[in-house]
Amino acid sequence: MNLVQMLPKCLPLKRLSDGSMKVCIIGAGAMGTLYGMRLAMSGVNVCFVEKNEIAIANIQRQGLRMSGIDGDHEMPFTISSNTADLDPVDIVFVHTDTNNTRAAGEQAQKILKSSGFAITFQNGIGNVEILQNTLGHDRVLGGISYHSARLHQPGHSVHTNANTTWIGELNGERSTRARQLASVLNNAGFSVELTDSINAVIWTKFVLNCAVNPICALTGCRTGEIGLSLTGRQFQSLVLDELLRLLQAKQIEPIDSDLRATIDGFSGRLFNKPSMLQHMENGLETEIDSLNGAAVREAVALGLHFPYNEAVTLLIKTRNEHVIKMLTEPAIDYEALEAAAVQT
Numbered sequence: 001m002n003l004v005q006m007l008p009k010c011l012p013l014k015r016l017s018d019g020s021m022k023v024c025i026i027g028a029g030a031m032g033t034l035y036g037m038r039l040a041m042s043g044v045n046v047c048f049v050e051k052n053e054i055a056i057a058n059i060q061r062q063g064l065r066m067s068g069i070d071g072d073h074e075m076p077f078t079i080s081s082n083t084a085d086l087d088p089v090d091i092v093f094v095h096t097d098t099n100n101t102r103a104a105g106e107q108a109q110k111i112l113k114s115s116g117f118a119i120t121f122q123n124g125i126g127n128v129e130i131l132q133n134t135l136g137h138d139r140v141l142g143g144i145s146y147h148s149a150r151l152h153q154p155g156h157s158v159h160t161n162a163n164t165t166w167i168g169e170l171n172g173e174r175s176t177r178a179r180q181l182a183s184v185l186n187n188a189g190f191s192v193e194l195t196d197s198i199n200a201v202i203w204t205k206f207v208l209n210c211a212v213n214p215i216c217a218l219t220g221c222r223t224g225e226i227g228l229s230l231t232g233r234q235f236q237s238l239v240l241d242e243l244l245r246l247l248q249a250k251q252i253e254p255i256d257s258d259l260r261a262t263i264d265g266f267s268g269r270l271f272n273k274p275s276m277l278q279h280m281e282n283g284l285e286t287e288i289d290s291l292n293g294a295a296v297r298e299a300v301a302l303g304l305h306f307p308y309n310e311a312v313t314l315l316i317k318t319r320n321e322h323v324i325k326m327l328t329e330p331a332i333d334y335e336a337l338e339a340a341a342v343q344t
Helices: 030-041 053-062 098-111 127-135 176-187 198-219 223-228 230-249 259-265 275-281 292-301 307-328 334-343
Strands: 022-026 045-049 064-068 073-075 078-080 089-094 112-120 140-145 148-153 156-161 164-169 191-194
Touching (some): 022 030, 022 098, 030 045, 030 064, 030 089, 030 148, 030 156, 053 078, 098 112, 098 127, 112 127, 127 140, 140 176, 140 198, 164 176, 164 198, 198 230, 198 259, 198 307, 230 259
Parallel strands (some): 022 089, 112 140
Antiparallel strands (some): 064 073, 140 164
16 A cells, blocks of 8 residues: 555544643644644643744734634644743654754753653654654654645644654554553544554655655645656656665665655645745745755765755755845845946
């Protein structure tokens, strides 16, 4: 079975928690809002850590808002940029982008109870290891979300697509805490898969992200539009060839039996904006170093050369730098620059 066939709808939300479990969501962006809101609606005690002062001000003033396929909901939440303002929690959900994983781990260390643990739902590879280095190997679970959401504005997330949430212990054990977390997420309306091979799940989504996100960010295409272009499909195939070679070299068996068919299946069907396209449009640093850039680093370590992934990494960094400059600095007077160049 491939992931195109694995598209469950949101499960009915059940208000079963008595609020005794305390969860901190680090990162009140699109996905953090989705998970925090649904957990809170099921009765879990949820707070947020966020560094964006505009988001903090909006949420403190008018509450957190989520709209989209779940309907329109607003709820008040405790939110701060400083964990010292918050009570200790049982679980930390890490929903920052990958450029902020280390900082998220440091925040988690301050707010977690001694018996608590963190779980990451971030894109890319390397996040688990960074969190383990900060929190300890036994205090981190792996997770992957196939939901998609977009940030309408700070403090307002739009849930655009529902799919499976995967969680698991990194040692493959089906522990009590993992089973309890799966139950909590199910109660919050998520369709959850508790797996004994979360590393394979993470690498499977890594390949999907690497084959889609940067191409969308460079071209402006949405997920399902890449395959509608002959040249777009051709380039995507070349990038994917290298990624599949990497899985083979590392002897990682993906949970998807046919990743190429899954990606082809997006064509004309999925029209979400991948997070990297959203970051690019909003002038935010992309996660390319945890995606295609990480693939290039892994390839080098194995004596392999991935020219297409290297090229897309360099192009993303170049365009990202330019977009950030255009959005944050005074407009460039190109006519003046050309005139000055002619005079010299």
